[in-house]
Amino acid sequence: MALENLGKALNNALKKLARARTVDEAVIKEVVRDIQRALIMSDVNVRLVLELTKKIEKRALEEKLPPGISRKEHIIKIVYEELTNFLGKEAKPIEIRGKPTVLLMVGIQGSGKTTSVGKLARYLQKRGYRVGLVCADTWRPGAYHQLKQLAEPFGIEVFGNPEEKDAVKLAKEGVDYFRQKGVDVIIVDSAGRHKEEKGLIEEMKQISSAIKPHEVILVIDGTIGQQAYNQALAFKEATPIGSIIVTKLDGSAKGGGALSAVVATGAPIKFIGVGEKIDDLEPFDPKRFVSRLLGLGDIQGLLEKFEEASKEVKIEQDIEKFIRGKFNLRDMYTQLEAMQKMGPLKQILQMIPGLGYELPDDMVRMSEERLKKFKVIMDSMTKEELENPSIINYSRIKRIARGSGTSVRDVRELLEQYNQMKKFFKSMNRRKLAKMARKLGGMNFGGFGI
Ligand SMILES: Nc1nc2c(ncn2[C@@H]2O[C@H](COP(=O)(O)OP(=O)(O)O)[C@@H](O)[C@H]2O)c(=O)[nH]1
Ligand SMILES: [Mg+2]
Structure with a gap:
């Protein structure tokens, strides 16, 4: 963890x-x-x-x-x-953009580059990509061997040459080799023998100009805490195609500092390293990360509850509409649809003590068929008509009936229904309506917008 x-x-x-x-x-x-x-x-x-x-x-x-x-x-x-x-709000997943996609891994010595190259290769392999690895670390003896040990058990090929001393040449050869092999992704591991940013950026630029990577990934050791800021900033300024992996977040006491410092530079964190093993790499998703960090197993449930609550606010807004007579046909359709889903409205209303009002029967017994017909009719209305039904005169009724393949009677029925509903709600006072809305919301009939 x-x-x-x-x-x-x-x-x-x-x-x-x-x-x-x-x-x-x-x-x-x-x-x-x-x-x-x-x-x-x-x-x-x-x-x-x-x-x-x-x-x-x-x-x-x-x-x-x-x-x-x-x-x-x-x-x-x-x-x-x-x-x-x-921590950056949205996840920024890695993109595999071309065939082959070339990724260059950089970072100072010991930050976890080679380990991360192996982990990332495995991560991509699990997702169906063919991956080739290039060891361009001509500095550290045994670098090639280290990478082979990590990757070869999974059948991931590693290109390298312990005799070669020119890192740039080696990187280029390796990329050419895997291009010919037709792999999907090539990941190049570099030396990062430098202790500070300047040398690191220089090395990155040299290799970059030779192999033209799609993305350069800076590996930052999470145990350095907020010092990560300078590294990430220098890197971000040096390349527009950079992203970051923060490693060693398992067990590091300073990991929060490292993560937030990197985010503060605006450089995207794509993965985090959470252990020494090949599978200890996680795509970095701030939402998931924070909910796990807080130990909020059920943050999703909580967020859903908030969504329900915002529906209730909508109910109250609709009440305002009723009261001010702004309730139009479009609103009615949504109400009817919600009512349909909810079941017998009358029963629900009877459960609310002191309401003292009876809904007209027609409003309650809204058959699905009738609702469908209403929908067809409304589809033939203009925007003005839906928003301001009072302009619908006889000639408009005739036009709407013709357009929707229904009868004048059907259209009139719809308008009658609308007027009834409007009248009904007008007859209630504001307090009672609010009370009803709260009850309905509280009973989890969200979406019933009256
Ligand atoms: N605990 C832990 N150790 C890591 C992680 N990533 C790398 N290491 C260790 O850090 C050390 C240096 O890693 P290496 O990949 O060789 O770094 P490089 O010099 O940048 O290539 C090794 O001992 C790794 O096992 C990580 O996410 N968690
Ligand atoms: Mg290495």
Whole structure:
């Protein structure tokens, strides 16, 4: 598991929130402080931590609660969202663009390049690509052998020549070799004998100009924490086709710092390394990563709940429409459709105590057939007619009936239905409507927009 300690600390902060009896300002501030501490312990840049947690605190204190959502759930969602944004928001998957796609792996010595070349090769092989590997590390004795040991058990071929001293020449030969073999992806491993960015970038440029890679991947050792910023920034400025793998996030105490520092440069992180074994490579997806980090097994369930809540807001907006007489035919169609899905409306309404209103029978017994017919009729109406049904006079009715292959009677029936519905809701007062909407929403009849 990547960033285990950070995950635990964040999870503890959320547990504290869960245990709190009431969530007031003091509790929110305490949770925010815990999150701050956890991130700083993980070597995240202090300024970034403060910016992030300020946002979390402000939203937690100021945002209005959506209906049906508890304050705790709301805060968890805010923490999840802000951390996800903080780590880059969307996943940036690797793209295999041409045949062959040429990838160049760079990074300073010991960062995990060769291991990552093997892992990435295996990852792509599992997805059906034929991969060839080129060892262009002429610096480290045994580099070629290391790569062969990693890849050959999986039938992945490695090109190299321990006698050759010219890395650029070797890289080019290797790429040509696999081009002729017709593989899908060629990954070139480089030496990265330099200790700092300048030499690294120079090496990258030399090899790049010889093999013209589709993408250069910088491997950064996650244990260096926020120092990763300078490397990632120099790299990003040097090549527009760069992406990043952050390695050693298993067991690293500073991994949070490394990840956030790279994200802050704007360079995309495509994978993370989470162990020494060939399968210990994960595509980096901020959403999944954060939900696992927070230990929110069911963040999806929570997000769905929020979606339901936003439907309820829609119900309230529709009530406004009714009251202001803005309810048009298009709205009615959506209502009828929702009603159809929901089953006998009358029963539902009777379950709401004190409502005291009876729905006209016609409105309740809306057969599917009739609904279909209404849909056909509405399809023959103009936009103006749907939005402002009062303009539909006799000649328009005739035209609509003709256009939809129905009768004048059918069209009139539809309009009658619409007027009934409108009248019915107008006769209710605002408070009762709101109450009904809440009940319906609470009973999980989302989408029933009245
Ligand atoms: N724990 C852990 N170790 C890793 C990871 N990636 C690489 N290593 C180790 O880091 C060391 C250097 O890796 P290597 O691929 O040779 O680095 P290179 O010099 O950049 O090619 C090796 O001992 C690897 O096993 C990782 O994601 N997690
Ligand atoms: Mg190496």
